[in-house]
Every structure is written in structure tokens, then in C-alpha cells.
Amino acid sequence: MTTNNSPRAVTAKALITPDGVISQPLILLNEGRIESLTTTAAHTALEGTLHLPETTLSSGFLDVHVHGAGGRDVMEGATDAIGTVAQVLAAHGTTRFLATTVTAGVDEILRALDTIATSIEAGPASQLAATPIGIHLEGPFLSHNKRGVHAPEKLQQPVIDLYDRFAEAARGHIHLMTIAPELPGALELIQYVSSKGVRVSLGHSDAVATEARAGIAAGAVSATHTFNAMRGLTQREPGMLGVVLDADKLYAELICDGIHTTPEAVRLWLRMKGLEHAILVTDGMAATGMPDGDYLLGDMLAHVENGVAMHDGALAGSVLTMDRAVANVQTFTGIDLPSAVRLASRNPAAMLGLPSASEWADFNLFDDAGRRTGTILRGQMLPT
Structure with a gap:
């Protein structure tokens, strides 16, 4: 359920994980699945990255x-x-x-x-x-x-x-x-x-x-x-x-x-x-x-x-x-x-x-006030 327009990576202000909160995550994607997780400080920018600098991500x-x-x-x-x-x-x-x-x-x-x-x-x-x-x-x-x-x-x-x-x-x-x-x-x-x-x-x-x-x-x-x-x-x-x-x-x-x-x-x-x-x-x-x-x-x-x-x-x-x-x-x-x-x-x-969490790149997006603002489903942003 992915398309050629799917991003290759996602960056955000923070990522909520079962073990805590990761600042400045860089999530690498492969056909809508999570390939690896690092931080923007540890990786150079990739072409086709979805940048969400004011957003906190969580699992779906x-x-x-x-x-x-x-x-x-x-x-x-x-x-x-x-x-x-x-x-x-x-x-x-x-x-x-x-x-x-x-x-x-x-x-x-x-x-x-x-x-x-x-x-x-x-x-x-x-x-x-x-x-x-x-x-x-x-x-x-x-x-x-x-x-x-x-x-x-x-x-x-x-x-x-x-x-x-x-x-x-x-x-x-x-x-x-x-x-x-x-x-x-x-x-x-x-x-x-x-x-x-x-x-x-x-x-x-x-x-x-x-x-x-x-x-x-x-x-x-x-x-x-x-x-x-x-x-x-x-x-x-x-x-x-x-x-x-x-x-x-x-x-x-x-x-x-x-x-x-x-x-x-x-x-x-x-x-x-x-x-x-x-x-x-x-x-x-x-x-x-x-x-x-x-x-x-x-x-x-x-x-x-x-x-x-x-x-x-x-x-x-x-x-x-x-x-x-x-x-x-x-x-x-x-x-x-x-x-x-x-x-x-x-x-x-x-x-x-x-x-x-799912192997798929399924995330919810939250603003600084903690309001959910959107969803990424299998690597793609859902329309709001």
C-alpha cells in the first residue's frame, strides 16, 4: 500500500517510544516499513525526507x-x-x-x-x-x-x-x-x-x-x-x-x-x-x-x-x-x-x-500543546 511518492525518511522534533522520548529522530523507511532509527545529529540529510521540525511523533x-x-x-x-x-x-x-x-x-x-x-x-x-x-x-x-x-x-x-x-x-x-x-x-x-x-x-x-x-x-x-x-x-x-x-x-x-x-x-x-x-x-x-x-x-x-x-x-x-x-x-x-x-x-x-509498535511506519503527529494533528500510515501522511 505504498507509492513512489512515499518519503525515504522522516525527521521530527521528538519521537515517543516505549522506552522514552528520543529528540531529533531520523526514521529511515523502506517501502513503508521502518528500516532503522537514528538521530539527525548522527546522519546527513537524505533526499526525499519528510521534515516535521515542530512535531512529536508516537506509535499509531x-x-x-x-x-x-x-x-x-x-x-x-x-x-x-x-x-x-x-x-x-x-x-x-x-x-x-x-x-x-x-x-x-x-x-x-x-x-x-x-x-x-x-x-x-x-x-x-x-x-x-x-x-x-x-x-x-x-x-x-x-x-x-x-x-x-x-x-x-x-x-x-x-x-x-x-x-x-x-x-x-x-x-x-x-x-x-x-x-x-x-x-x-x-x-x-x-x-x-x-x-x-x-x-x-x-x-x-x-x-x-x-x-x-x-x-x-x-x-x-x-x-x-x-x-x-x-x-x-x-x-x-x-x-x-x-x-x-x-x-x-x-x-x-x-x-x-x-x-x-x-x-x-x-x-x-x-x-x-x-x-x-x-x-x-x-x-x-x-x-x-x-x-x-x-x-x-x-x-x-x-x-x-x-x-x-x-x-x-x-x-x-x-x-x-x-x-x-x-x-x-x-x-x-x-x-x-x-x-x-x-x-x-x-x-x-x-x-x-x-x-x-508495528513494523510499518505508522505514527501519530502531535503539536507542542499535545494535540494530535495527523497520522502517517505505512510511511505516507494521511490527508486531514
Whole structure:
């Protein structure tokens, strides 16, 4: 997805990396990939260099929990829907993502997984589109009591044979699965899925603390949209939430939109999980990047008004974009830009067992005030 007009190198004021901030970086490119990293002081200027002297660069964002955008949903069973989603995400700084399913009929899920797998194997839909790197299976192995908007009649008990049908349809591209650990058969499925290299996230769960701890012991490594759709904390029963916040090595997603979580909740989450295990997600649905109105989330119709998506009295995903989440977490908690970027790039990659950044030259651009001003995708600047 590169052209002959792609720059041979990029220079900037600074580059945010997982290990710190590099001043005056010189990033050498080869066909849209990062070939090497040095500094302008250590290298002479190259012809065809993109100079960004007032810009701080960071890795592109990785969203491990997103259902749709641009009026389209990944459950549609249409590759052009995934392409539209990918293009909207890229416009807001997300360069890699897990296409996230919702609870539906088994045949609907199988059809969606097959289509998503086809899109993953085909690569980015265009030079303007983020890369779908895998699938997040959110549902159908969820609690009836904490189902959110997931259709109650379509929830399933955790069964290895059913998961294997999903995995076969997805052709090895399921990277993350959300499950309620208190369900009969859940611990066996967590162990089985983890043994296959798939990450497991605890969520949509009414688990008490002992059940949540058992899920972690079985292999779960993360929690799905912390605070939302999980049993809360009391002084004598910590519940799922208490265990999620207290478990040192457990990653924890958060929807940092001021709607799903208040600033106080965001600060508590970050204080408890720290900069190592906190993960920003959007839980974005089809209305992301669109005006208020009615939009699909799977086969459910959600009404969006003033940026809040609702279905049958419950929050139905969000219209949050990752650049907004990164800005919000700075406003709500006071952390700096490198720390906020870490929550949207390094940490989700680490949770999935992936390198901190893509091999591709995918960067976000920030001005001196910390505002995102653009994106470089596979070595080319996206139009703004």
C-alpha cells in the first residue's frame, strides 16, 4: 500500500517510544516499513525526507475493542464494512485494531468471523485504512445478569466444541476472547483457549471475587471495559471489579469517554493498574464518526443522541475515538502525553503478546500543546 511518492525518511522534533522520548529522530523507511532509527545529529540529510521540525511523533494506536465506525459494523458479513471502519479509525490515529464481535446467532457469528478473517488476510483495504490484525470475540459466553445490550436469548454456555467452530471460521485470527468466568464450563474454556495462544479477558460478568480469581488462575490476562458490565465492589465482597483493580498483573481495558466512566473512576483505574497494565479502548460502534441517529450494533438498533449510544435502556458501545480517549485520560488524570500514548499502543500490544509498535511506519503527529494533528500510515501522511 505504498507509492513512489512515499518519503525515504522522516525527521521530527521528538519521537515517543516505549522506552522514552528520543529528540531529533531520523526514521529511515523502506517501502513503508521502518528500516532503522537514528538521530539527525548522527546522519546527513537524505533526499526525499519528510521534515516535521515542530512535531512529536508516537506509535499509531492499537484498539483491541471496537465494533464499528462510519455507519458500518464488523458483524455485517461484508468486507467493505470492515474497510469503512478501518478508514475512520485511521483518521483518528488508530492504525491497528481487533475487529470485535457481539453476541448473535451462532450462524451469524460464524459468517461474520469468516468475513473478518478474509479482510485480515487481504490486508488494509486502502492506503487510508488501518490494519485489522485480529478478532476480539466478545460474546456469546457472557453473564445474563451483566449482559449489557447483548441479546439474552443468544447467549451461550461456554463449550469447547462451539468455540472450536468459531475458531475454524476465523481461521486462526481470534486473538482475544471475553468471557464470564462464573459460567459453568468457563474455566475449562479459558484454559483451553489460553493453551492455543488466544488471550482471554474477563467481562460481562457477575462473578464474585473467588470466581474472578479462578478465571485469572485459569489463564485470563485482561478485563473488558473495567467498571462496565461487571459486579461491583463492596467492603466484604470485592466482586469482579475489586479483583480486576487489585490483581497486579492483570491488564484492564477502560472506555475513557466521561460517559461510561467518570473522571474519578478513571483516576482510580489508573492508580490501581498503573502505566504498565492500563489499556485504553473505544468500544466504538457504527455511529463513531457519524451524526446522531439510529445505527446497528450487530443486529441491534442503537439510538445515538448527544454522542450517547443506547439500546433498550442500556449503553450500547460508544462513539469514542482513540485520539479523544488519549486526550481525555490526560485531562482526567494529569498524566503526560508519552504516558497516555502508552495506554493506547504499548500496553494493548503487550497484552496480546505483540511487539510494542508495528513494523510499518505508522505514527501519530502531535503539536507542542499535545494535540494530535495527523497520522502517517505505512510511511505516507494521511490527508486531514
